[in-house]
Amino acid sequence: MQAFVYTARPARVVFGAGALQHLGREIDLLGARRALVLSTPEQAAAARQVAERLGDRAAGIFAQAVMHVPIETAREARAEAARLGADCAVAIGGGSTIGLGKAIALDSGLPILAIPTTYAGSEMTPIYGLTEGGLKKTGRDGRVLPKTVIYDPELTLTLPLALTVTSALNAIAHAAEGLYAHDGNPITALMAEEGLRATAAALPRLCDDPRNLEARGDALYGAWLCGSVLGAVAMGLHHKLCHTLGGTFNLPHAEVHTVILPHALAYNAAHAPAAMERIARALKGEHAGAAVFDLARRHGAPTALRDLGMPAEGLDRAADLAVSTPYPNPRPLERRAIRDLLQRAFDGTRPDR
Secondary structure, three states: OOOOOOOOOOOEEEEOOOHHHHHHHHHHHHOOOOEEEEOOHHHHHHHHHHHHHHHHHEEEEEOOOOOOOEHHHHHHHHHHHHHHOOOEEEEEEOHHHHHHHHHHHHHHOOOEEEEEOOOOOHHHOOEEEEEEOOEEEEEEOHHHOOOEEEEOHHHHOOOOHHHHHHHHHHHHHHHHHHOOOOOOOHHHHHHHHHHHHHHHHHHHHHHHOOOOHHHHHHHHHHHHHHHHHHHHOOOOHHHHHHHHHHHHHOOOHHHHHHHHHHHHHHHHHHHOHHHHHHHHHHHOOOOHHHHHHHHHHHOOOOOOHHHHOOOHHHHHHHHHHHOOOOOOOOOOOOHHHHHHHHHHHHHOOOOOO
């Protein structure tokens, strides 16, 4: 048995259909009295419903979360929380909203209660990201880990099918990279493989019926596990490329993960064979990268960066940024090979491993 270190992240999870009914109780358990409710502009109605449910425990609503958490938005939200005297933040939505909550917590220490409505997994991690001057910077800080997470599959029933698929593939990326993380361990590997299996198995059922509540629950369960892996171990080339492409070129987060993952796995395949075997097994494919690509294509997800608005002239800059600072990855970072990876992702070429 290998020697390893595993650190459990202290978070309370309330899971199940209708779990949102416990929101008031969970706010009380945090010892909070004035909650600032966060959302994107598109989910402002959901934020209002949360605020109504909280009643006089709602300090106000800040419905201006956007992708990649621009520093300007973070500062505005922090100022609003201070102005309203909020003593916690309730983030309802996906990674953009939960990321905004983390930006508030990073500066103020306010506890976060997260209510995910996608499969991004950010709610289970102490990882934050802020974009400033066209560059997205990430970090880890225990203060930003949500204290409580309410997983209610009923809140995902209206998630559009296209976003359902790409969000699920975003979750799969966390588990896939976790399986070859330099600080991985048997516990995170178990969570990763089960998260991959559960998330992938839910997709065909959701494509048949997007309102299949049981399948929505399975996808949310898988995303919980995948997000837990993301929060426990270091990520490699795939996540670095996605943060670079998203922050620098303002590309959609989940879609970028969907397109890049098959090629990042192919890049690392020869240097992490045991991880690739587990990924392929969980996805019922022969090769990890090809299995992810086929999963995306089979369910109508994008497979080419150019279809996401990536400019061809930006590929060289993306490759330069990807190798500009060292980070752990199974295969050494080779600028020319990464540039080739990006070209294949731009063209939407199916990897052969």
